[in-house]
Structures are given as structure tokens and as C-alpha cells.
Amino acid sequence: MDARITEKKGFSSDLNRMLREPSLVASLAVVIVLFVLFILYPLMKICIEPGWADWAEFFSDKQFIGALYNTILSSLLATLTAVLLGLGYSYAVNYTEIPGKAFFRFVVLLPLMAPSVISGLAFIMLFGRRGMITYHLLGMRVDLYGWVGLWAVQTLAFFPLAYMTISGVLRSISPNVELAAQNLGAHGWRLFRTVTFPLALPGILSAFLLVAINAFADFGNPILIGGNHHMLATEAYKQVTSAFNMPLAAVLSIVLLLPTLAVFLFQKYFLDRRSFVTITGKPVAGLTRITPGPLGSRLLFCLCAFVSGYILLTFGIVVLFALTVNFGFDYTFTIDNFTEVFFRSEAMRNSWVLSIIAAMITTLLGIFTAFLVSRKSFPGRGMVDFVALLPIAMPGTFMGLALVLAFNTWLAGTAAIIVIGLTLRQLPVGYRNAISAFKQIDKSIEEASTNLGANAPKTFRLVVLPMLKNAVSTSLVYSFLKNINTLSTVIFLFSPQWLLASYAILSLADHGYYGKASATALGMMLSIIVTFGVAKFFLRDRIRIFDL
Amino acid sequence: MSDSVPAVEFKNVSKVFGNITVINNVSLVIPQKSFVTFLGPSGCGKTTLLRMIAGFYDCDAGEIFIKGRRVDPVPPYARNTAMVFQEYALFPHLSVFDNVAYGLNIQASEGRIKQSDIEPRVMNALELMQLNALRDRFPHQMSGGQQQRVAVARALVMNPDALLLDEPLSNLDAKLRESVRVELRQIQKKLQLTSIYVTHDQQEALSMSDMIVVMNKGVIRQVGSAHEIYYKPNSRFVADFIGTTNLIDVDLNGGAALYKDVPVPLEGAGIPQSGSASVSLRPESLRIGKEKVENSFNLEGTIRESMFLGEKTRYTVVDAYGKEWIVDSFDPGLTVFEGQVWLTATPDKPHLIVEE
Numbered sequence: 082m083d084a085r086i087t088e089k090k091g092f093s094s095d096l097n098r099m100l101r102e103p104s105l106v107a108s109l110a111v112v113i114v115l116f117v118l119f120i121l122y123p124l125m126k127i128c129i130e131p132g133w134a135d136w137a138e139f140f141s142d143k144q145f146i147g148a149l150y151n152t153i154l155s156s157l158l159a160t161l162t163a164v165l166l167g168l169g170y171s172y173a174v175n176y177t178e179i180p181g182k183a184f185f186r187f188v189v190l191l192p193l194m195a196p197s198v199i200s201g202l203a204f205i206m207l208f209g210r211r212g213m214i215t216y217h218l219l220g221m222r223v224d225l226y227g228w229v230g231l232w233a234v235q236t237l238a239f240f241p242l243a244y245m246t247i248s249g250v251l252r253s254i255s256p257n258v259e260l261a262a263q264n265l266g267a268h269g270w271r272l273f274r275t276v277t278f279p280l281a282l283p284g285i286l287s288a289f290l291l292v293a294i295n296a297f298a299d300f301g302n303p304i305l306i307g308g309n310h311h312m313l314a315t316e317a318y319k320q321v322t323s324a325f326n327m328p329l330a331a332v333l334s335i336v337l338l339l340p341t342l343a344v345f346l347f348q349k350y351f352l353d354r355r356s357f358v359t360i361t362g363k364p365v366a367g368l369t370r371i372t373p374g375p376l377g378s379r380l381l382f383c384l385c386a387f388v389s390g391y392i393l394l395t396f397g398i399v400v401l402f403a404l405t406v407n408f409g410f411d412y413t414f415t416i417d418n419f420t421e422v423f424f425r426s427e428a429m430r431n432s433w434v435l436s437i438i439a440a441m442i443t444t445l446l447g448i449f450t451a452f453l454v455s456r457k458s459f460p461g462r463g464m465v466d467f468v469a470l471l472p473i474a475m476p477g478t479f480m481g482l483a484l485v486l487a488f489n490t491w492l493a494g495t496a497a498i499i500v501i502g503l504t505l506r507q508l509p510v511g512y513r514n515a516i517s518a519f520k521q522i523d524k525s526i527e528e529a530s531t532n533l534g535a536n537a538p539k540t541f542r543l544v545v546l547p548m549l550k551n552a553v554s555t556s557l558v559y560s561f562l563k564n565i566n567t568l569s570t571v572i573f574l575f576s577p578q579w580l581l582a583s584y585a586i587l588s589l590a591d592h593g594y595y596g597k598a599s600a601t602a603l604g605m606m607l608s609i610i611v612t613f614g615v616a617k618f619f620l621r622d623r624i625r626i627f628d629l
Numbered sequence: 630m631s632d633s634v635p636a637v638e639f640k641n642v643s644k645v646f647g648n649i650t651v652i653n654n655v656s657l658v659i660p661q662k663s664f665v666t667f668l669g670p671s672g673c674g675k676t677t678l679l680r681m682i683a684g685f686y687d688c689d690a691g692e693i694f695i696k697g698r699r700v701d702p703v704p705p706y707a708r709n710t711a712m713v714f715q716e717y718a719l720f721p722h723l724s725v726f727d728n729v730a731y732g733l734n735i736q737a738s739e740g741r742i743k744q745s746d747i748e749p750r751v752m753n754a755l756e757l758m759q760l761n762a763l764r765d766r767f768p769h770q771m772s773g774g775q776q777q778r779v780a781v782a783r784a785l786v787m788n789p790d791a792l793l794l795d796e797p798l799s800n801l802d803a804k805l806r807e808s809v810r811v812e813l814r815q816i817q818k819k820l821q822l823t824s825i826y827v828t829h830d831q832q833e834a835l836s837m838s839d840m841i842v843v844m845n846k847g848v849i850r851q852v853g854s855a856h857e858i859y860y861k862p863n864s865r866f867v868a869d870f871i872g873t874t875n876l877i878d879v880d881l882n883g884g885a886a887l888y889k890d891v892p893v894p895l896e897g898a899g900i901p902q903s904g905s906a907s908v909s910l911r912p913e914s915l916r917i918g919k920e921k922v923e924n925s926f927n928l929e930g931t932i933r934e935s936m937f938l939g940e941k942t943r944y945t946v947v948d949a950y951g952k953e954w955i956v957d958s959f960d961p962g963l964t965v966f967e968g969q970v971w972l973t974a975t976p977d978k979p980h981l982i983v984e985e
Contacts, residue, residue, distance in 0.1 A: 086654075086690045088645035098687065101704050525718035531706045532683055533732030533787060543731070547722040 123483035156296035159235035167243025173381035198301035203395035226308030250284025298476030300569035345474030403599035418600035436564035439503035447511025473509035477569030494576035507560035518552035636823035642691030669844035711784035754786035894976035914978035
């Protein structure tokens with residue numbers, strides 16, 4: 082035995098190992114077929130749709146180049162302000178003893194439960210040409226449509242997302258580290274600058290990227306508030322719905338994909354490897370960290386009060402519009418708007434049913450894929466991981482258009498295509514959640530199951546799923562929320578037979594039916610809350626709704 | 630299946646991680662119904678070897694057989710080699726009963742055993758490990774010792790071809806460890822179960838095993854009974870790793886050994902005529918005294934330190950050549966030696982180690 086023995090690894094040994102487990106081959110085949118059919122094939126379709134002429138048209142038309150410029154600029158602007166607000170707000174909520182903390186914490190969750198167009202809708206009703214504040218209260222004749230309005234609306238629309246992400250990061254910083262810094266004499270601004278901020282920086286950056294992707298892909302607010310401020314997503318929509326120019330719409334969507342894809346790749350291959358936020362030591366129970374001085378606390382309180390005041394104003398105006406005949410002109414109380422929305426339109430029911438179905442599929446597929454990727458070795462594992470995360474980089478409109486181009490002939494107008502779109506859109510979240518849950522579960526528990534005779538699918542069903550209860554419920558809740566509230570993903574996918582509530586808001590608002598639009602938005606929030614309540618009752622388990 | 634077929638057999642097995650050879654051309658036969666221990670310092674490859682039996686690692690070369698069946702191409706779930714994990718790896722969402730029934734439930738779902746056999750077999754295993762009262766508890770409601778018993782019961786109930794134990798006692802406190810050690814050995818004998826035990830604790834290995842496999846750097850250094858390993862180590866490594874010993878270099882000349890100028894009387898045949906070798910002398914094999922002893926190994930030295938340990942006093946003695954000797958004097962009473970002493974050993978005590 083002189084020949085040097087080397088480790089059997091790489092493609093062929095992975096393949097050998099895989100072929101020994103028929104159940105693994107079958108599971109993998111299912112996942113790969115699904116990915117190829119519903120992610121890669123549509124991606125390819127949309128890429129080959131436009132010809133050179135369409136690309137040439139895009140680059141020679143000033144309006145499109147302008148749209149690209151607008152999209153990048155206003156998205157970055159809104160992202161920056163949303164992240165700054167989110168940082169201040171989450172710092173105030175986690176690091177100070179300002180009064181009303183519980184209230185601030187609650188208020189910021191409201192927008193997460195509402196369709197994102199609600200902020201655009203409320204903005205029109207508050208500050209539009211006939212806005213309650215600008216026109217009725219102040220008698221101003223201003224036109225805030227365009228980039229300024231959009232900036233304000235998107236900032237507030239995406240602020241909760243920034244807040245959630247940064248808050249999670251701040252909470253994961255061990256208080257011991259900050260206590261150590263205080264023990265060495267640091268406090269107030271210096272403590273924040275030298276310890277808290279550097280530790281939170283990677284998290285803040287990833288919040289920035291997350292918000293940026295969402296802002297780039299935002300569709301509802303630009304179409305409501307954008308006015309003459311053309312954006313890529315809305316231009317693509319116009320090409321599909323009024324010019325019927327699919328190739329050009331594909332070009333616009335691909336251009337929209339590029340910045341989000343860049344952000345995604347940057348995050349996946351650069352940021353994730355550099356994160357140094359680690360949870361060190363045991364969290365000290367009952368320890369509150371009060372770090373800013375009195376002046377800082379007061380400033381932070383003002384910030385929180387302002388932001389949450391605005392959020393309440395948003396929801397207040399929506400409620401008022403929904404419950405009156407024509408708010409601003411006719412203040413008669415009515416529930417007609419609600420009865421119309423709930424009983425004369427199927428949009429609400431459709432949204433609810435399809436969102437639930439898609440959330441279930443997403444959760445199961447995400448966890449199963451995560452199981453295969455994090456626990457099994459097979460050739461192409463890295464590829465599966467990449468493809469499972471890819472949809473996060475795809476703006477909703479892009480994905481919708483790709484699916485339409487790929488499946489128009491046999492799925493057009495069906496509920497199936499909507500479910501596919503919603504499922505794919507949230508797959509990365511469910512998947513990533515599950516991957517991090519797997520990291521926390523000792524691998525030997527699954528080895529024990531294998532050792533006792535269970536193959537991969539059995540181990541998954543009997544041991545993995547039950548242990549991932551939290552990841553399952555988080556993923557279910559989060560995808561349901563996102564599914565029911567999304568507009569951009571479904572804008573090309575819904576059909577007259579399958580009208581959806583989020584689109585109903587847009588079209589009602591576009592036609593000036595603010596009362597009905599408001600009632601629809603509130604109705605969706607109500608149905609979400611009722612759904613959670615029922616789920617909580619039946620599961621008895623504490624559902625962790627906002628622990629993402 | 631006759632008992633003469635080995636329970637487990639390795640044939641020229643190697644395992645490489647990256648460019649580190651973790652298991653280097655290992656061949657080993659583990660007889661049925663025996664209690665075998667893989668012993669070695671951390672990183673010696675003992676756990677890797679155990680996990681290769683279970684199928685958690687593939688062989689990069691060689692073959693593994695379980696009861697004559699070649700298993701290295703068999704997936705881990707089809708090997709019937711129930712394992713007790715170091716961290717127990719109990720299923721946190723299942724009760725004690727369901728944890729133990731887990732493997733049987735799978736066999737029943739595949740039609741290999743009857744559903745009605747499960748409960749009596751589980752109860753049997755629980756009884757054996759004295760867990761009857763805890764059958765409805767969940768892992769987080771139990772102490773470490775109890776969890777460990779569940780882990781053992783869960784493996785025993787499978788009636789495995791080989792029971793694999795990966796340092797199962799390392800998370801228990803010293804007292805408990807000792808009692809579980811005795812208990813495990815009793816159960817193993819009662820059930821006539823081939824057991825393969827991984828540990829770095831030589832006390833555990835010596836007290837439990839029919840056969841000890843001493844490993845270092847991916848290579849088996851010695852295979853033998855506890856007595857052989859302790860009293861007849863085949864290498865300086867084994868002599869040094871098992872227990873405490875005094876190792877000296879000796880020159881061989883015409884069947885006699887010489888430590889510097891001091892003759893080392895040896896017993897037994899097969900002493901090479903010339904060359905150099907090592908001699909191992911255990912601290913308890915040396916006597917300490919003020920006088921020389923006839924027909925014995927006699928070495929003069931100075932006591933540098935003495936440590937009273939209750940049942941013995943441990944002396945550190947330095948000889949004329951600067952070497953430190955460790956000598957145990959049992960049942961010392963109030964006797965305390967000081968200054969110049971003679972270390973002596975009868976010819977049956979020194980063990981000659983001849984290595985290439």
C-alpha cells in the first residue's frame with residue numbers, strides 16, 4: 082500500500098454517497114425539478130425575450146434612462162432615511178428608559194401588518210391635492226407628487242423593516258460587552274461610537290441592503306405617488322398593460338434586476354463572511370442597558386414620538402376614510418365601504434386563501450431544501466443553495482413577468498400561477514430561517530435518528546420538523562403576511578377571475594375611491610389579525626410573529 | 630450466524646480529511662460478545678474509527694465488515710449499529726418512552742417487526758436501565774445521568790450487531806461515572822452484546838474492557854487485554870500513555886540489560902543479544918529503602934520531593950545521572966524517607982520494550 086491515500090471528496094464521491102440513499106435522490110430530484118421549472122426556466126425565458134432592438138430602444142430612449150436614474154436615486158435616498166430612522170428608533174426602544182417604550186414598540190408593528198400601498202394611500206389622503214392637511218387644514222395648493230412625495234412615502238413604508246432588522250442586531254449584542262466598556266469608563270456617545278455602533282454595523286449594513294432591494298422593487302407607491310417621476314417598475318407595468326410590448330417590459334425588468342442582484346451577491350459573498358456580531362456569553366437576565374445621556378434620551382423620544390405619530394396619523398386617516406361617505410366633504414358615518422369590500426368582492430377571499438396556501442408550500446419547501454443543503458452532501462449543493470436564495474434578489478415585478486412569459490400558455494389566469502409567484506417570492510426567507518435554525522440544532526440528534534434506522538425523509542418528518550417548530554411558525558406567519566400584502570409580485574399574475582385585494586386598493590385609489598380603498602386595506606389588516614388569533618388559539622403555542 | 634465470525638472487522642481502512650490522514654491503514658478484528666475499547670489521546674482517530682462503523686464517515690480506502698457483511702457501501706440507517714452519543718442526542722420533542730421506541734417504530738413501519746412487540750421491548754429496556762418511572766418525562770426534565778441512561782436504553786433496545794459508545798460517561802461527575810461504568814459492563818455481559826467503547830480515560834478502559842485498542846495518530850499501537858496493555862506495553866508510547874511509568878534507555882549485551890552502569894535484571898526469554906532498548910518500571914513496582922536488595926535492580930538516588938496521597942506516598946527521586954524517578958510507597962504509615970535512598974525492583978518487574 083504505497084500509493085498515497087487521499088480523501089474521497091468532490092463530485093464523484095458525493096455522487097456515490099448520494100446514490101447509496103435512494104430516498105435522498107428522490108427528494109433531491111423533486112427540489113431540483115421545482116427549482117429548474119419555476120425559477121431557472123422563467124429566468125431564462127425573460128432573458129431571451131428581448132432582442133437587440135429592444136435593448137437598443139432602451140438605451141436610446143431618454144425616458145427609460147431617466148427612469149433608471151430615478152429608480153436608483155430615489156431608492157437610495159429612501160433607504161438611507163429609512164435606515165437612519167430605523168437605527169434611531171430601535172436604539173431608543175432597546176437602549177433607553179424613555180416613557181412609552183411599549184407603545185412605540187407596538188405602533189411600529191402596525192405597518193408590517195398592512196399592505197405597503199397603505200402608506201401611499203394615506204399620503205394622498207393627507208397631503209395630496211385634496212389632502213386633509215395640505216388642502217383642508219392649511220388651505221395650501223401644493224403638489225407633492227413626484228420624488229419628494231415618494232421619498233417621504235417610501236421612507237415611512239420601509240422604516241419598519243429597517244427597524245426590525247436593526248433591532249434584532251442590537252438585541253443580539255451581549256450586554257456584557259457594553260458593561261465591560263462602561264466598567265472601563267465609556268458612556269453615552271462614546272460608548273455608542275466605540276462599541277455599540279461598530280458591533281451593530283454589519284447588521285445595519287444588511288438592513289440597508291434589505292431595504293434597498295425592497296425600495297428598488299417597490300411598485301405600488303411609485304404608481305400612486307410617483308406622478309411624472311418615472312420609475313423602472315412602473316414603466317415596465319405600462320409597457321405590459323398599455324403598450325403590450327413584452328420584450329421592452331422584459332428589458333426594463335432585467336435592468337431593474339441588476340442593482341438588486343448586485344446587492345444580493347455583495348451580501349451573500351462579502352457581507353455574510355465578515356459579520357462579527359456573535360452572541361457571546363449568556364445574556365444577563367433583568368439587565369437593562371441605559372447608555373445615552375439625558376439630552377440623547379430626549380432627542381430619541383422626540384424621534385419616536387414623531388415617527389409613531391405619523392404612523393398613527395396614517396392609520397387614523399385610513400379609518401376615517403373607510404367609515405365615512407366621503408371624508409373631507411361628507412362626514413356621514415357608514416359601513417357601506419366595508420360591506421362592499423367584504424361581501425361584494427371576492428378579492429379579499431382570494432388574497433386570503435392563496436396567501437395561506439402559498440405560505441404553507443413556501444415553509445415546507447424552504448425547510449426541506451434547508452435540510453438537504455445543511456445536512457446532506459450531494460453534487461451541486463452550492464448551486465441549490467444559491468438558487469433557493471436567488472428569488473430574494475428578484476423584484477416582484479421581474480418575477481411576475483418572468484412567470485407570465487414562461488407559463489402564459491397553460492397557467493395564465495389561474496390561481497396556480499399566483500401561488501407559484503407568492504411561493505417563490507418568500508422561499509428565500511423560509512429557507513434562510515431554516516438554515517439558521519439547523520445551525521442551532523446539534524447534528525448528532527439527526528445522526529442518532531439515522532443510526533436508529535431512519536432514512537433522510539423519515540428523519541426529516543420524525544425529528545427535524547418537530548424540532549423546527551419555531552422556524553416553521555415564523556416562516557408561516559411571515560410569508561402569509563408578505564403574501565397577502567404584496568402588490569409587485571402579483572401585479573402581472575392576477576386575472577379577472579382571481580382579483581386580489583392589494584391590487585383592489587391600488588385601482589380603487591387610482592380612481593379616487595379612497596373610502597373603499599381604505600376599507601379594503603383595513604379589511605386586510607383585520608383578516609390578518611383574525612387569522613393570527615385563530616392560529617394562536619389552535620396551536621396554543623406562542624407564535625413568534627415578529628421575531629424575524 | 631456462528632460466533633466465530635467477527636462482530637466487526639476492519640481491513641486496511643484509511644480515512645483522510647483534507648491532507649491529514651486520520652486513520653492510517655487500520656486492520657482490526659473485534660470478536661462477538663466482547664467489550665472492546667478504543668483508547669488514545671484526543672485526535673488519535675478513535676472516534677473517527679467508531680463513526681466509520683456507524684457509517685457517518687466513508688472509508689477512503691479499505692473495507693469494513695459487520696458479522697461478515699461488507700458495510701462500507703451501506704448507508705448508516707441500514708447498519709444496525711446503535712450508538713450512544715457523547716452529548717446523548719436525545720430527541721427533545723419526544724418523551725423517554727418515544728425516544729426509546731423511535732428505532733422500533735421505524736422497523737415496524739417497514740414491516741420488519743410487529744407493532745405489538747414495541748411496547749414490551751421498550752419497557753424491557755427501560756426496566757434494564759431503571760427508567761420505568763420516567764417513561765413520560767421529556768429530556769429537558771431530566772438530569773444528565775438520567776438522560777444518559779435513556780440514551781443507552783435507546784441503543785440497547787435495537788439489539789444492535791454492535792453497540793457503539795462514544796465517550797458516553799464524559800459528561801457525568803466522577804462518582805456517577807464510576808457506578809455507571811460498573812452497570813454498563815454488567816448489562817453488556819448479561820445481554821452478550823458486542824460493545825465498542827471510545828474513551829481517552831485509561832481507568833475506564835482498564836476497568837471495563839475485554840480488549841483494549843490503543844491508538845495514536847491514526848495508527849493502532851497495541852491490541853490486548855487490560856493486563857497486557859498495562860504490564861506488557863509494546864512501545865514507549867503505550868507504556869507512557871497508560872498509567873504512570875518510569876522509562877529508561879538500556880543497552881543490551883549478551884542477554885543482559887544495562888542502564889548506564891547499573892545492571893537491570895530481567896525475566897523471560899527473547900531478550901536480544903545486543904542493541905539498545907527501553908525498560909518500563911511502574912512506580913508501584915519499585916521499592917524504596919535504605920539498603921540494597923540481592924538479585925534485584927538497585928539504583929541509588931536522592932529524594933527531591935514527597936507527596937502524601939493517603940493510600941500511598943509518592944516520591945520523586947533523582948538518580949546519579951540526573952533522571953527523575955517516580956516511586957510509590959503504599960500504606961506508608963508515618964514512615965517518611967529522606968535524603969539518600971536505594972530504589973529496588975525484583976527481576977519480574979522491569980518490562981523490556983524493544984522497538985524498531
